[in-house]
Amino acid sequence: MALNVNVTQSQPAINPKVTLLVETLKNGGFAASIFEFPNFRVEATTKEEAIAQLQATFLERVSHIEAISWDAPLSVPPSTWMQFAGIFQNDPDFQEIMDKIRAERTSDDETEVDPSYYL
Template identity: 25%
Template structure:
């Protein structure tokens, strides 16, 4: 697995949008919680005050922390079906089998078309 990282040092919260959960508390206060960081919260008497305190809390946290972006390369998984790929390429009956499948598909399609026409005719008479 390959990992590449990019480090960004910030002294204020990056200009971005955040999802915030606003909850009225039993004691009448309001709690704002940053959903991406549930332990980053602000408590206030109003929603605006709670959000302001949350913003201050996030900015304070980012003064001593850093945001790292990781790009993780997905592991290369061998497809288990690949061992069967091309196994009939030299089989002289392969083309004949494909023709059989195509003919069978045409017959089934014709049967279904006839069935749907009958259903349409029955629905028109009702």
């Protein structure tokens, strides 16, 4: 069985923004990481040094990475729940039921709530 693979090279974003996380360690040092790339983490004695090391490490590593977009040829049927999409569109009682549910959700009436549950 042959598998057709459609691979296209994507264009890198110009100046992508990432979120740097700086943590003060118990030993007085600092750890810096990138929220969007949790595998990038460095430790240093000062906050500034940690940030500089992280930035240098990140830039060095991404200079060797190529972003590739791939359209995976999956032959899996849609999720089972999709077979039920729209089944109530012609049901005359559906809107009434939905209105009752919405009214219960937005009601300030808490008489059915057992306060001991929250103790």
